[in-house]
Amino acid sequence: MTPPRARTWGRCGHTPVVRVRGRSWRRWSIAAMCCYKQGEASRLIYRPHRHRKHKGTGRDSFSWRDYRDLVVRAHIQLKAPIVLIWDNLNVHRAAGMQEYAAAHDWLTIVQLPSYSPDLNPAEGIWSLLRRGPLANTAFTDDEHLEHTLRRGLRHIQLRPDLIDGCLAGTGLTLAQHPTTTRRDQ
Numbered sequence: 544m545t546p547p548r549a550r551t552w553g554r555c556g557h558t559p560v561v562r563v564r565g566r567s568w569r570r571w572s573i574a575a576m577c578c579y580k581q582g583e584a585s586r587l588i589y590r591p592h593r594h595r596k597h598k599g600t601g602r603d604s605f606s607w608r609d610y611r612d613l614v615v616r617a618h619i620q621l622k623a624p625i626v627l628i629w630d631n632l633n634v635h636r637a638a639g640m641q642e643y644a645a646a647h648d649w650l651t652i653v654q655l656p657s658y659s660p661d662l663n664p665a666e667g668i669w670s671l672l673r674r675g676p677l678a679n680t681a682f683t684d685d686e687h688l689e690h691t692l693r694r695g696l697r698h699i700q701l702r703p704d705l706i707d708g709c710l711a712g713t714g715l716t717l718a719q720h721p722t723t724t725r726r727d728q
Contacts, residue, residue, distance in 0.1 A: 551679050570594045570604075571591060571592070571593055571689075571692070572591070572604045572605050573589060573592070573692065573696075574589065574590050574592075574605055574609065574610060575587060575588065575589040576588045576589070576613065576614075576617055576665070577664040577667075577668065577710065578617065579706075579717055580621075581717050584703040585703040585706035585707050585710070586621070586700070586706065587700045588616070588620065589700075590616075591689065591692055591693065591696075592605060592609065604634070605634060607635075607637035607639045607640040610634060611639075611643050614627060614650065618649060618650070624648075624649040624650070624651070625650050626651045627650065627651065627652045627653070628653045628655060628662075629653070630654075630655050630657075631654060631655065631656075631657045635652075640652075661714075662713045662714075662715060663713065664712070664713055665709070667708065667710075667712045668699060668706075671695075671705060672692070672695050672699075675698075676691050676692075676698070677691065677692075677695065
């Protein structure tokens with residue numbers, strides 16, 4: 544619940560100070576997928592997860608199974624095959640996730656090079672959140688943080704143009720490759 548830093552206005556000579564409680568052992572993780580399909584509105588599918596554990600007693604982020612479940616839900620919701628373009632987070636490269644992808648023909652995983660986080664449209668989503676609803680906010684409790692996160696993500700979800708902008712920010716485009724048939728002569 545440590546607030547992100549952002550610029551703000553204040554009276555000349557008086558630096559605005561926002562007091563917050565100390566760091567907490569509670570942690571939030573959010574996984575998101577920017578979904579693009581030629582001729583359709585872009586979509587954002589996300590899953591926030593609150594970790595309620597004490598330090599040193601287990602995992603405090605998503606496991607490969609959590610990412611698998613998100614991909615399965617996206618496949619069900621989109622009713623289409625998925626080409627997943629991922630950064631090199633160690634959980635994304637986990638053996639269990641690779642085995643799952645190999646066992647399901649509707650899922651294709653492409654790994655981004657480790658030196659190119661700027662090619663990941665989801666980074667644009669996080670930037671929109673940090674500069675928007677999360678900027679200059681001191682959260683009073685977990686519920687306030689959760690409400691703000693969900694409201695911010697829902698706002699982005701309802702604006703396909705913002706999701707398209709995240710893809711445009713990477714410099715990548717959707718290209719339709721026509722299917723060609725070869726005639727035997």
